[in-house]
Amino acid sequence: MKTIGELINLKGKTAIVTGAANGIGKAIVARLAEAGCNLVLTDMADKRLNNVARLARERDVEVECYTFDLSEKEDIDDFWGKIDGKGIDILINNAGIYPFKNFMTLDYAYIDQVMKVNLYSVLWMCQNMFRYRKNRGGVIVNFGSIEALLPFKADLTQYSLGKIGVIALTRDLAREYGGKGFRINTVLPGGINSNGTRTAAKTVLKKFKVGLISDAYNFMQRIPAGRLGKPDEVACVALMLCSGMASYMHGAMIPVDGGFLSA
């Protein structure tokens, strides 16, 4: 039987992390590097991504950075060609946006853009993983949200829709690729104190929309743990899912939400 140290060790493995420049992605990079994993990092934010990479390299792992927008399938396919995806053992589809917009003002272009980032990019990244890792297998960790199961805040229909799509995609691919050497799960973060949520909170406060402010208050009241989570608390679960600690976890939704969904 392997020791816990051996199970969690990712030395010799290589992982892609999307949205690696900020928040949860940045925290995942730190934990994977600590576990000895080589990294291929992607984001749109160039300078921040390079800083994250610099910190990871201090752990003596190899780190490459690719700056591009995940909204277009062609760019995702090009990226996999450039990195020669055969060497990728782990894929973490973490990048995402949470723009607030009233349902009645949604138009096709807006919802299309949200879906491109939050759902279609995950689909194309998974497709490339299966293409390049045929006969080799690998691990995929996708990012949904508790909002997909329990829509709690106003003006986030487009977000919930994309995130429930990620859950459906994960379950479908788990059925199809489980017997082909792949393990694939979805993490459902609750309220996590990241750059993204801080920016969203500032925008809500600036607009002074009473409904959104009361949603935020009620959201906090409902969390049994009584506080927001830290990016590292999600990163530790992502690391566990990538590792031998989770060898029989497949097709699952894992809330990391301080008990929000249970309350």
Ligand SMILES: NC(=O)c1ccc[n+]([C@@H]2O[C@H](COP(=O)([O-])OP(=O)(O)OC[C@H]3O[C@@H](n4cnc5c(N)ncnc54)[C@H](O)[C@@H]3O)[C@@H](O)[C@H]2O)c1
């Ligand atoms: N923080 C939370 O409370 C929370 C809750 C539920 C789900 N999530 C999910 O967890 C994931 C990470 O959230 P976070 O709070 O760390 O976000 P964040 O905004 O702090 O970081 C997201 C990163 O993704 C990158 N990104 C966004 N759009 C991109 C695009 N088109 N192409 C390339 N990169 C892009 C951003 O540049 C950013 O660095 C997201 O999928 C989010 O939906 C977060």
